[in-house]
Amino acid sequence: MKLIKTPVKGMNDVLPREERLRQKALSAIRETYAAFGFDEVETPAVEHIENLTGKEGGENEKLIFRVMKRGAELARAMEKGDELADSGLRYDLTLPLARLYAANKDSLPAPFKALQMGPVWRADRPQKGRFRQFTQCDIDILGDPSSLAEIELISATSLMLTKLFEGTAAESFTVHINDRRILRAMALYAGFPEDRLDLVFILLDKLDKIGKEGVKEEMLREGFEGSAADKYLALFDRERAGSVADFCAFLTGQALEETVPENLDTIIACVRAAAPANAAFVFDPTLVRGMGYYTGPIFEVTLDAYSFSIAGGGRYDKMIGRFAGQDTPACGFSIGFERIITILGDMEQKSAPAGNGVALLVENGASGALMQKVFAEAASLRAGGKRVTVLPLKKNAKFQIDVLMEEGYGDVRRIYKDQDR
Amino acid sequence: MKLIKTPVKGMNDVLPREERLRQKALSAIRETYAAFGFDEVETPAVEHIENLTGKEGGENEKLIFRVMKRGAELARAMEKGDELADSGLRYDLTLPLARLYAANKDSLPAPFKALQMGPVWRADRPQKGRFRQFTQCDIDILGDPSSLAEIELISATSLMLTKLFEGTAAESFTVHINDRRILRAMALYAGFPEDRLDLVFILLDKLDKIGKEGVKEEMLREGFEGSAADKYLALFDRERAGSVADFCAFLTGQALEETVPENLDTIIACVRAAAPANAAFVFDPTLVRGMGYYTGPIFEVTLDAYSFSIAGGGRYDKMIGRFAGQDTPACGFSIGFERIITILGDMEQKSAPAGNGVALLVENGASGALMQKVFAEAASLRAGGKRVTVLPLKKNAKFQIDVLMEEGYGDVRRIYKDQDR
Secondary structure, eight states: OOOOOSOSTTOOOBOHHHHHHHHHHHHHHHHHHHHTTOEEOBOOSEEEHHHHTSSOSGGGGGGOOEEEOOHHHHHHHHHHTOOSEEEEEOSOSHHHHHHHHHHHGGGSOSSEEEEEEEEEEOOOOOBTTBOSEEEEEEEEEESOOSTHHHHHHHHHHHHHHHHHHTTSTTOOEEEEEEEHHHHHHHHHHHTOOGGGHHHHHHHHTTHHHHHHHHHHHHHHHTTOOHHHHHHHHHHTTSOOSSOHHHHTTTTBTTTBOTHHHHHHHHHHHHHHHTOOTTEEEEEOTTOOOSOTTOOSEEEEEEETTSSSEEEEEEEOTTHHHHHHTSOOOEEEEEEOHHHHHHHHHHHHTTSOOOOBOEEEEEOTTOOHHHHHHHHHHHHHHHHTTOOEEEEEOOSSHHHHHHHHHHTTBOEEEEEOTTOOO | OOOOOSOSTTOOOBOHHHHHHHHHHHHHHHHHHHHTTOEEOBOOSEEEHHHHTSSOSGGGGGGOOEEEOOHHHHHHHHHHTOOSEEEEEOSOSHHHHHHHHHHHGGGSOSSEEEEEEEEEEOOOOOBTTBOSEEEEEEEEEESOOSTHHHHHHHHHHHHHHHHHHTTSTTOOEEEEEEEHHHHHHHHHHHTOOGGGHHHHHHHHTTHHHHHHHHHHHHHHHTTOOHHHHHHHHHHTTSOOSSOHHHHTTTTBTTTBOTHHHHHHHHHHHHHHHTOOTTEEEEEOTTOOOSOTTOOSEEEEEEETTSSSEEEEEEEOTTHHHHHHTSOOOEEEEEEOHHHHHHHHHHHHTTSOOOOBOEEEEEOTTOOHHHHHHHHHHHHHHHHTTOOEEEEEOOSSHHHHHHHHHHTTBOEEEEEOTTOOO
């Protein structure tokens, strides 16, 4: 039989060149977060269908790859017209983490600083840069209600990005910081109705792309008052260079507790104190972050040389508790792993591969004694830290050697069968 | 909503302690095979159902987790009574490698030395030490017909096991080496019918467990001639300490080409020349290896302190070609990754964790200025290579510190809110 050679739609084989980049990134991420006391955990790819379809997954629930029941159970379900799937592929790492935490809370450190890296699956319409299997990288601190959690997360992520991109065009980045409670207080202050705030934030999130005029237009189209829109958008002209407390002075005492901006000022001061020089940390009252589950500080990292964000997160104190059945403060960061790989790939094309490998090419028909010498030599080179490959010498040796040079074997030695070494 | 807290049947969450072992093993494997010029590749978890059910997977095809079609395609399939799955989770790494190779042959090194590590899924009956999602680790050399491939595979695997287990009770191991063609020639010489050789080998494979008498009994029960069984089993009493060529002298010229034992002698001499002291390499004419697709040398590694094999493989020159539609010599090794983790876990319980981490415990209510100092200090300790965690100081500080010590934080410092540092 012959195989269908292409991978299934929207999923990719990873060839050696890209795999090297992926491993390099995974190592840098692992090492950095380990230095901050994060523990890595893994969950199975397959999750209970009941957990996946519990209505906390939002749009992602429409994109589940369902895994069928088997054997007698499948036959019974078909006969009765029941649900044919008993499980599905996980569409994110948050839900499995909540499940793992609920099941193992007592044997995990408290607070639990978790790192997760692994594939997730979404039956999205495939398009450029969007895959149906892709790697997510999440870091979360569960059980710490204090802003130490935010500071550790932002500091660690800043250091990780610095390590990955140092000395390249992508090395400068900005961490935008806001708080959902400030976002909310500003919208209420402007006069928007409380039950339509989510829509207000969706429109505000377009500010970068369509400008103030565009946002106002859409607000009017949605039936919001022009006066509220004007009052709201003018707030973003306020001076931001000072403290967050200064910026928020007009709100505190009304819709906003004083501690909220003070807390953001502390977070920003602390991450600056620990930060690499290539990182900027700014209060950004326009930062929205899409997910409605955030309850406090939110943050997003943009590389200055690129137009997109590379990581984002925030505090979500209610969600884990809903899953686990017990209140659990939580704060997390999600790293755009596939974007990091794309950027690293773009850069690598501009640099030459390391050429310090040794290739030993053995002519067909070499005696056992000669081969023993070759492999003893290979072992000794490897013991000295060299990458060594032993391969058959091809008829077209010149071409073979050229290719090996390109693959990073700068030292190619031919061993002929009659050679007395 | 509340979650189902346990993972789906037969699949496991990996908690920090085990994850550290897994990462340690993955790194040792990666580093070793990289030093031998192997390139890592990855394939998607999901594979075309047509590829998975192409009858090359043997028993595994019964154990496929099927992934359902979606949307209009699913509706159409249900209406027509067609197959409801369009894909499934891979049950091994060999089939996806064959597909990847068939699709990318021209852009891959030739020969292609491949390393794959990743999860596979089988809907097996769950039992102790057997999981429905487990990690496989395969190394293969595609496109090298010479015994350089066998030597590189055995040498690299020996070095990897040495690195993982050096200085422990598991450090000594034996690589058993045979050739399918010798196995076959011996059975034919004894007088077994050619069309029932597979059954002969299945029975021979029980020699370790049920002894010669037991094997003979089963052979008689299967209807084989007693004289063939006697002649066959007596062959395994022949002296094996000399060369393979000496052992096989009675076969060569008849059912066996001379080059076959000579080739094994060269492989054994070369792996010995490059080998660590804790490894033994022996010709073992009783070695069978279950899979019928092997065509030449076969090998299996047993740890001397354990009763089970930890890795095995051999040459399979026909299989990749059947998949890829073009003859491709191939030789591979499969490492029992989950068994390695079990052994490493057993050992770790006997050793204390490294205690060189630093924990900074900050009292609730510390000023922003004090917190900045704390995080600046954390950054400087981390820059010096320390693992540092910053956590809220709990009310029961003594208990908190005891737990942190157990987690490897030997240096715990308390920062009180009124402290002037």
